[in-house]
Amino acid sequence: xxxxxxxxxxxxxxxxxxxxxxxxxxxxxxxxxxxxxxxxxxxxxxxxxxxxxxxxxxxxxxxxxxxxxxxxxxxxxxxxxxxxxxxxxxxxxxxxxxxxxxxxxxxxxxxxxxxxxxxxxxxxxxxxxxxxxxxxxxxxxxxxxxxxxxxxxxxxxxxxxxxxxxxxxxxxxxxxxxxxxxxxxxxxxxxxxxxxxxxxxxxxxxxxxxxxxxxxxxxxxxxxxxxxxxxxxxxxxxxxxxxxxxxxxxxxxxxxxxxxxxxxxxxxxxxxxxxxxxxxxxxxxxxxxxxxxxxxxxxxxxxxxxxxxxxxxxxxxxxxxxxxxxxxxxxxxxxxxxxxxxxxxxxxxxxxxxx
Amino acid sequence: xxxxxxxxxxxxxxxxxxxxxxxxxxxxxxxxxxxxxxxxxxxxxxxxxxxxxxxxxxxxxxxxxxxxxxxxxxxxxxxxxxxxxxxxxxxxxxxxxxxxxxxxxxxxxxxxxxxxxxxxxxxxxxxxxxxxxxxxxxxxxxxxxxxxxxxxxxxxxxxxxxxxxxxxxxxxxxxxxxxxxxxxxxxxxxxxxxxxxxxxxxxxxxxxxxxxxxxxxxxxxxxxxxxxxxxxxxxxxxxxxxxxxxxxxxxxxxxxxxxxxxxxxxxxxxxxxxxxxxxxxxxxxxxxxxxxxxxxxxxxxxxxxxxxxxxxxxxxxxxxxxxxxxxxxxxxxxxxxxxxxxxxxxxxxxxxxxxxxxxxxxxxxxxxxxxxxxxxxxxxxxxxxxxxxxxxxx
Numbered sequence: 001x002x003x004x005x006x007x008x009x010x011x012x013x014x015x016x017x018x019x020x021x022x023x024x025x026x027x028x029x030x031x032x033x034x035x036x037x038x039x040x041x042x043x044x045x046x047x048x049x050x051x052x053x054x055x056x057x058x059x060x061x062x063x064x065x066x067x068x069x070x071x072x073x074x075x076x077x078x079x080x081x082x083x084x085x086x087x088x089x090x091x092x093x094x095x096x097x098x099x100x101x102x103x104x105x106x107x108x109x110x111x112x113x114x115x116x117x118x119x120x121x122x123x124x125x126x127x128x129x130x131x132x133x134x135x136x137x138x139x140x141x142x143x144x145x146x147x148x149x150x151x152x153x154x155x156x157x158x159x160x161x162x163x164x165x166x167x168x169x170x171x172x173x174x175x176x177x178x179x180x181x182x183x184x185x186x187x188x189x190x191x192x193x194x195x196x197x198x199x200x201x202x203x204x205x206x207x208x209x210x211x212x213x214x215x216x217x218x219x220x221x222x223x224x225x226x227x228x229x230x231x232x233x234x235x236x237x238x239x240x241x242x243x244x245x246x247x248x249x250x251x252x253x254x255x256x257x258x259x260x261x262x263x264x265x266x267x268x269x270x271x272x273x274x275x276x277x278x279x280x281x282x283x284x285x286x287x288x289x290x291x292x293x294x295x296x297x298x299x300x301x302x303x304x305x306x307x308x309x310x311x312x313x314x315x316x317x318x319x320x321x322x323x324x325x326x327x328x329x330x331x332x333x334x335x336x337x338x339x340x341x342x343x344x345x346x347x348x349x350x351x352x353x354x355x
Numbered sequence: 356x357x358x359x360x361x362x363x364x365x366x367x368x369x370x371x372x373x374x375x376x377x378x379x380x381x382x383x384x385x386x387x388x389x390x391x392x393x394x395x396x397x398x399x400x401x402x403x404x405x406x407x408x409x410x411x412x413x414x415x416x417x418x419x420x421x422x423x424x425x426x427x428x429x430x431x432x433x434x435x436x437x438x439x440x441x442x443x444x445x446x447x448x449x450x451x452x453x454x455x456x457x458x459x460x461x462x463x464x465x466x467x468x469x470x471x472x473x474x475x476x477x478x479x480x481x482x483x484x485x486x487x488x489x490x491x492x493x494x495x496x497x498x499x500x501x502x503x504x505x506x507x508x509x510x511x512x513x514x515x516x517x518x519x520x521x522x523x524x525x526x527x528x529x530x531x532x533x534x535x536x537x538x539x540x541x542x543x544x545x546x547x548x549x550x551x552x553x554x555x556x557x558x559x560x561x562x563x564x565x566x567x568x569x570x571x572x573x574x575x576x577x578x579x580x581x582x583x584x585x586x587x588x589x590x591x592x593x594x595x596x597x598x599x600x601x602x603x604x605x606x607x608x609x610x611x612x613x614x615x616x617x618x619x620x621x622x623x624x625x626x627x628x629x630x631x632x633x634x635x636x637x638x639x640x641x642x643x644x645x646x647x648x649x650x651x652x653x654x655x656x657x658x659x660x661x662x663x664x665x666x667x668x669x670x671x672x673x674x675x676x677x678x679x680x681x682x683x684x685x686x687x688x689x690x691x692x693x694x695x696x697x698x699x700x701x702x703x704x705x706x707x708x709x710x711x712x713x714x715x716x717x718x719x720x721x722x723x724x725x726x727x728x729x730x731x732x733x734x735x736x737x738x739x740x741x742x743x744x745x746x747x748x749x
Contacts, residue, residue, distance in 0.1 A: 032456035304400035304439030
């Protein structure tokens with residue numbers, strides 16, 4: 001048992017560390033910090049969803065926040081419409097809710113839609129993108145344009161979305177359950193653990209192996225008889241659903257949602273978190289999210305000007321010094337140490353053949 | 356050798372990181388003692404509106420310093436905690452939570468964008484705290500936990516439209532970004548024109564971030580209005596003014612009137628492009644009064660001659676002063692009693708005396724119409740004889 005534990009890759013220890021840290025955090029922190037950690041936990045789900053797509057499959061989405069924001073907007077609109085015509089609409093002279101409001105007023109349907117719509121959007125987009133063999137940087141460009149389109153679209157539909165001001169005053173509810181900060185935090189951490197387990201299961205399965213081989217060499221995968229497009233559409237859809245779920249958990253902590261939550265800003269931020277943490281191993285996505293978000297809030301409390309400088313420095317450091325990210329580097333070190341140990345063992349055995 | 360360098364780099368980076376983290380933790384500790392009154396300042400030091408909000412931060416700091424130099428608040432020192440919301444509404448909500456729940460500030464002065472205010476309102480309401488919002492804005496149903504010191508549309512439009520109709524011309528062309536704000540002030544403009552026999556010869560809305568106005572300028576030329584009533588957000592506004600000039604429209608025959616033309620827009624456009632256009636606002640930095648001159652002198656002494664002052668900076672200064680006066684009148688620092696203490700306060704601000712309206716939590720303000728002169732400075736061409744009552748729900 002102990003031997004088996006020792007053989008685990010280093011990042012599984014970090015995973016355990018992060019999960020324990022998330023669980024005990026509220027015992028030492030005030031409600032404000034717990035609320036912030038809740039947002040970070042929702043971001044961790046978001047980062048995990050993108051890690052499946054980018055880290056494992058090699059599809060660098062520059063518009064992943066669209067899927068996150070759509071999930072958030074579903075619950076946001078549901079809360080907003082539940083009290084009848086909201087203030088911002090009546091100020092524009094609108095006295096009737098739009099036709100789809102009656103659907104969204106049902107919290108359970110809205111919550112389901114928050115997962116389904118981002119998943120469906122990803123699947124449809126994936127169908128057109130991957131069957132037309134769009135690859136590499138062009139996938140990134142299309143998704144980037146998508147982020148810009150959605151951000152502008154939601155900002156301009158002010159009769160429904162309240163424009164750039166967004167929807168505010170949203171309660172801490174998830175699938176009809178309304179909770180105080182700490183219980184809601186534990187609910188979110190529970191979802192983080194589930195999503196983490198799901199991603200781990202996926203990445204270890206045959207499906208996960210297929211994804212990795214798409215990243216490494218897509219042509220070879222099709223030579224052996226698999227259709228890469230199908231795998232890519234599937235992972236994009238799964239990733240989209242998880243991103244939507246993350247958005248639905250983020251909005252209650254945030255208390256509001258505005259078009260910036262589905263724009264390019266957040267889309268690039270999440271890429272940076274994963275790059276710093278290390279991609280393609282789940283741990284890096286969670287660790288990077290945790291480190292960057294906490295550094296940002298602590299440093300900006302200390303001095304507002306310093307944060308962009310530190311972030312820029314971190315990005316440069318990752319690119320030039322540890323291109324595989326923090327966790328990638330640690331795994332590398334562990335691998336090298338193990339290799340040295342094995343080599344030593346082999347050479348020792350060779351020296352003492354008569355024993 | 357290469358490896359060594361990498362190791363060194365890593366070590367330096369790690370050291371720098373841990374140092375900044377340690378420093379941030381230390382600074383997180385509470386330095387003030389119990390006899391201080393702590394307020395929060397929430398503005399953007401980074402982000403898209405950082406340039407506009409710089410003078411708000413400066414003005415707030417200056418107000419706090421001046422209050423303390425004059426003996427503080429009933430002998431107590433006024434201190435502040437600053438937070439940067441980086442022109443992001445979600446960050447604003449997050450930071451105001453931190454100010455209220457962690458720093459336990461008595462009140463927060465801050466927010467510039469409407470999105471940030473709307474995001475902060477539920478937080479201050481939930482915690483029964485107080486936010487003082489120092490920006491002219493579109494108006495809303497007043498929150499019981501917010502004091503609004505900036506102008507609302509009626510305080511700009513009530514004098515602006517009749518004055519323009521009388522002194523410039525009666526044919527108006529309305530153009531705005533497709534937002535609640537622009538639609539609201541345009542409908543107010545239409546109502547006002549109907550009352551005085553004016554005429555709307557065209558009305559156009561463009562989406563956020565729109566920057567090609569060639570089609571609209573052709574429509575404007577066809578409609579041939581006397582006044583262009585234009586309220587475009589941010590970069591759209593700058594793009595419009597530039598194309599206005601390129602397409603040969605002339606400020607002498609068809610000037611632009613806008614609520615959103617301030618010192619920083621004029622600076623971005625340059626004097627040549629901005630000259631001849633009008634705005635209506637309660638304060639411009641060129642205001643020729645003793646109070647304003649002395650205010651600007653103190654401001655420039657503190658922050659240098661190049662530091663700009665705009666209406667939002669002046670309103671921020673007035674907000675901190677208003678809060679200080681209210682705190683002097685009460686021993687109970689709950690939002691309710693601070694707002695109650697504001698009732699009846701007449702504040703001698705750089706823009707002149709303004710008074711608090713307990714009915715709406717807004718301010719009675721003096722309306723002013725200003726024209727950009729050839730040097731790119733605002734010249735006040737009209738001043739309302741009375742303070743104008745705020746009507747935030749118009």
